[in-house]
Amino acid sequence: xxxxxxxxxxxxxxxxxxxxxxxxxxxLTATLLSACGSSGKPTLNWYVNPDGVExxxxxxxxxxxxxxxxxxxxxxxxxxDQRTQLARRLAAEDSSTDLMSLDPVFVPEFxxxxxxxxxxxxxxxxxxxxxxxxxxxxxxWEDKVYAAPQWANTQVLWYRKSLAKAAGLDMTQPVTFDQVxxxxxxxxxxxxxxxxxxxxxxxxxxxxxxxxxxxxxxxTEAGKDAKVDIDSDAGKAAAAVIQKLADSDAAQSDxxxxxxxxxxxxxxxxxxxxxFMLNWTxxxxxxxxxxxxxxITQEQFDDLGFARYPQTVExxxxxxxxGGIDIGVGAFTEYPEYALEAAQCVASDEAQVALARDAxxxxxxxxxxxxxxxxxxYPPELLELWQTSLDEGGARPKSAYYALISQAVQSRxxxxxxxxxxxTPAESAKFLQDVLDGKxxx
Amino acid sequence: xxxxxxxxxxxxxxxxxxxxxxSKAEARLGQKLVAPAIILMLVVTAFPMLRALYLSLFNYSxxxxxxxxxxxxxxxxxxxxxxxxxxxxGITVLYMVVTVAFELVIGFAFAMVMHRVIFARGIIRTSxxxxxxxxxxxxxxxxxxxxxxxxxFVNSWIPGLAADFNWFGETTPAVxxxxxxxxxxxxxxxxxxxxxxxxxxxxxxxxxAKVDGAxxxxxxxxxxxxxxRAAIMVAVxxxxxxxxxxxxxxxxxxxxxxxxxxxxxxxxxxxxxxxxIGIGSALSVLLFLSVLVIAFLIVKIFRVDLADARQxx
Numbered sequence: 001x002x003x004x005x006x007x008x009x010x011x012x013x014x015x016x017x018x019x020x021x022x023x024x025x026x027x028l029t030a031t032l033l034s035a036c037g038s039s040g041k042p043t044l045n046w047y048v049n050p051d052g053v054e055x056x057x058x059x060x061x062x063x064x065x066x067x068x069x070x071x072x073x074x075x076x077x078x079x080x081d082q083r084t085q086l087a088r089r090l091a092a093e094d095s096s097t098d099l100m101s102l103d104p105v106f107v108p109e110f111x112x113x114x115x116x117x118x119x120x121x122x123x124x125x126x127x128x129x130x131x132x133x134x135x136x137x138x139x140x141w142e143d144k145v146y147a148a149p150q151w152a153n154t155q156v157l158w159y160r161k162s163l164a165k166a167a168g169l170d171m172t173q174p175v176t177f178d179q180v181x182x183x184x185x186x187x188x189x190x191x192x193x194x195x196x197x198x199x200x201x202x203x204x205x206x207x208x209x210x211x212x213x214x215x216x217x218x219x220t221e222a223g224k225d226a227k228v229d230i231d232s233d234a235g236k237a238a239a240a241v242i243q244k245l246a247d248s249d250a251a252q253s254d255x256x257x258x259x260x261x262x263x264x265x266x267x268x269x270x271x272x273x274x275x276f277m278l279n280w281t282x283x284x285x286x287x288x289x290x291x292x293x294x295x296i297t298q299e300q301f302d303d304l305g306f307a308r309y310p311q312t313v314e315x316x317x318x319x320x321x322x323g324g325i326d327i328g329v330g331a332f333t334e335y336p337e338y339a340l341e342a343a344q345c346v347a348s349d350e351a352q353v354a355l356a357r358d359a360x361x362x363x364x365x366x367x368x369x370x371x372x373x374x375x376x377x378y379p380p381e382l383l384e385l386w387q388t389s390l391d392e393g394g395a396r397p398k399s400a401y402y403a404l405i406s407q408a409v410q411s412r413x414x415x416x417x418x419x420x421x422x423x424t425p426a427e428s429a430k431f432l433q434d435v436l437d438g439k440x441x442x
Numbered sequence: 443x444x445x446x447x448x449x450x451x452x453x454x455x456x457x458x459x460x461x462x463x464x465s466k467a468e469a470r471l472g473q474k475l476v477a478p479a480i481i482l483m484l485v486v487t488a489f490p491m492l493r494a495l496y497l498s499l500f501n502y503s504x505x506x507x508x509x510x511x512x513x514x515x516x517x518x519x520x521x522x523x524x525x526x527x528x529x530x531x532g533i534t535v536l537y538m539v540v541t542v543a544f545e546l547v548i549g550f551a552f553a554m555v556m557h558r559v560i561f562a563r564g565i566i567r568t569s570x571x572x573x574x575x576x577x578x579x580x581x582x583x584x585x586x587x588x589x590x591x592x593x594x595f596v597n598s599w600i601p602g603l604a605a606d607f608n609w610f611g612e613t614t615p616a617v618x619x620x621x622x623x624x625x626x627x628x629x630x631x632x633x634x635x636x637x638x639x640x641x642x643x644x645x646x647x648x649x650x651a652k653v654d655g656a657x658x659x660x661x662x663x664x665x666x667x668x669x670x671r672a673a674i675m676v677a678v679x680x681x682x683x684x685x686x687x688x689x690x691x692x693x694x695x696x697x698x699x700x701x702x703x704x705x706x707x708x709x710x711x712x713x714x715x716x717x718x719i720g721i722g723s724a725l726s727v728l729l730f731l732s733v734l735v736i737a738f739l740i741v742k743i744f745r746v747d748l749a750d751a752r753q754x755x
Binding site: 080084087088091109110112113114197223224400401403404407438439440441442 | 501503504505506507509513516517520521524526527699708711712714715716717718720721
């Protein structure tokens with residue numbers, strides 16, 4: 001608002017403006033100079049999501065060589081914002097987007113759009129060797145490797161041992177969602193899930209459908225012609241679990257807006273038996289930290305149990321969700337060789353162990369779970385459970401149209417209180433088909 | 443785009459009545475002088491618009507460039523037959539009508555204050571204009587905090603409202619919150635335009651009405667408002683078109699949840715979030731056309747000649 005105000009102060013203001021202009025020129029020059037690098041050494045920009053940034057910054061420095069420097073650029077915290085920001089750059093063929101941390105579901109979208117450089121031959125072998133099956137699957141698109149798995153995330157069932165014992169539930173054997181919901185409801189406990197209208201709700205739905213032997217869509221490499229399978233017995237089984245939980249006393253009061261953070265506090269409430277909770281690997285370090293700050297006692301922490309993701313259908317092995325971060329190389333980078341080399345370096349075994357130890361982000365490569373540092377930081381059974389979960393888990397649909405699929409499912413399956421196995425899977429299948437055919441707005 | 447009035451004319455009396463050679467030459471010169479600006483405008487506005495028109499004829503996703511296919515007006519058919527479009531159009535019209543109505547009334551009151559105030563004129567005028575100087579995203583966040591039941595003050599200020607009432611949990615309160623933010627932010631703009639209109643009303647006419655014994659209300663409705671019609675139309679037109687394209691406040695305050703999404707937001711989601719360039723372009727073309735229709739309707743309703751509004755006659 002420069003219009004308002006008198007003309008009497010023209011002089012000081014113009015002087016001020018001149019000073020400001022001079023200042024901005026100085027800043028601009030400095031930025032340009034630093035961007036070029038004083039010795040003409042190329043800088044690789046690495047776009048990272050805000051998880052474990054300290055370790056990533058350290059590895060950006062360690063993986064910088066005499067030929068190039070790696071510089072961290074921070075992406076927004078929301079997954080949608082991360083995706084749109086990267087997509088905007090890549091759609092404009094930005095040559096300064098060299099490395100990027102990608103959520104697994106972005107890999108097929110970006111690879112299909114021609115925005116990612118393939119890891120060919122040896123580079124591909126190097127980044128995929130020894131990687132657990134779950135994370136490995138996330139970097140493959142049309143049988144080619146498009147990213148380097150860096151860290152992997154999975155969900156397990158966290159619970160209070162005392163609550164499971166009171167319910168008479170044998171947690172050494174696989175449990176089903178039905179059993180967990182009943183056990184919680186009959187003993188004053190709850191089951192914490194993620195059912196707000198957002199991506200993690202799709203993670204839950206997808207895992208339950210996979211666990212019942214079905215899938216949301218198949219033949220996803222056909223793009224729009226993918227086969228919509230959500231209206232199946234598996235889809236109905238998943239809907240039945242959601243309906244059962246929503247109608248049960250085991251539902252938490254904020255079920256319809258629940259996310260990864262909302263149920264953490266209900267594990268060790270002031271009174272009450274605690275809860276069962278589906279959550280990612282970070283939960284362990286979160287509760288361990290509470291012991292240090294004195295919020296919970298060591299005795300309470302010892303009561304924290306963990307088990308494999310519950311089964312949707314009894315006897316059918318569950319498919320724990322697979323998440324994490326893969327390192328992709330921009331297709332329009334000026335330094336493809338350096339960038340591919342740097343991607344391998346930041347996803348190296350040392351980097352994976354450091355991320356797990358310092359930031360609680362678990363390795364994508366199986367052998368790293370045996371490293372002494374991790375064995376010391378986590379109970380060996382938990383490390384083994386995570387490894388098995390990642391090995392036998394299932395990813396979300398790999399499709400160039402994943403954003404459409406996810407939002408279409410969210411729009412028909414939310415709110416969880418309105419899910420009905422007789423109608424929701426059928427309605428969502430029809431809507432998803434219409435959306436893929438370009439016959440409906442989303 | 444008025445070209446003739448701005449060209450340097452040495453002898454105005456001679457130039458006006460007959461179309462002399464000189465006036466023709468001057469008109470040509472005027473056209474030449476204005477040509478660079480026109481070309482620049484075509485490049486920066488017409489090209490993107492034509493490009494959007496072209497893209498709207500394709501079924502095209504940014505993440506699947508190979509699947510792009512030409513489908514004529516298929517996207518328009520999908521959009522126009524989809525209930526979602528009509529639902530968002532309805533809510534957008536609601537935003538527009540309610541906010542412009544409130545802004546017109548409050549804005550007029552502010553304009554009167556700014557016009558009549560005799561002391562601390564600069565400070566009062568400036569403080570009325572402050573909200574307009576604040577970035578919409580910032581005001582959106584400020585009002586979101588104000589309405590939040592966790593750390594806001596609105597719940598405690600309204601008697602009879604529960605302290606944990608969630609304004610963003612349902613459609614109606616969420617829409618009200620968005621409208622309040624929008625009205626707060628843009629009323630000063632409205633009052634600025636109305637102030638310009640007020641200043642044009644001749645004091646002589648008001649004096650004459652006073653002498654004739656007209657009451658304050660009569661002077662307002664019979665003298666001031668009719669003479670401000672052009673200014674009111676410009677203010678309503680500008681604000682209505684702005685309000686119809688409402689985006690920032692919704693994006694910040696609800697991100698489109700609880701059915702608060704406007705037609706601009708729907709377009710944004712298709713294009714930017716889902717990479718559906720084809721249907722997104724079709725929606726933006728439809729948005730453009732509806733803006734034209736609204737502009738046309740407002741001009742018709744107020745029966746004002748635009749040239750008259752600019753005092754060219």
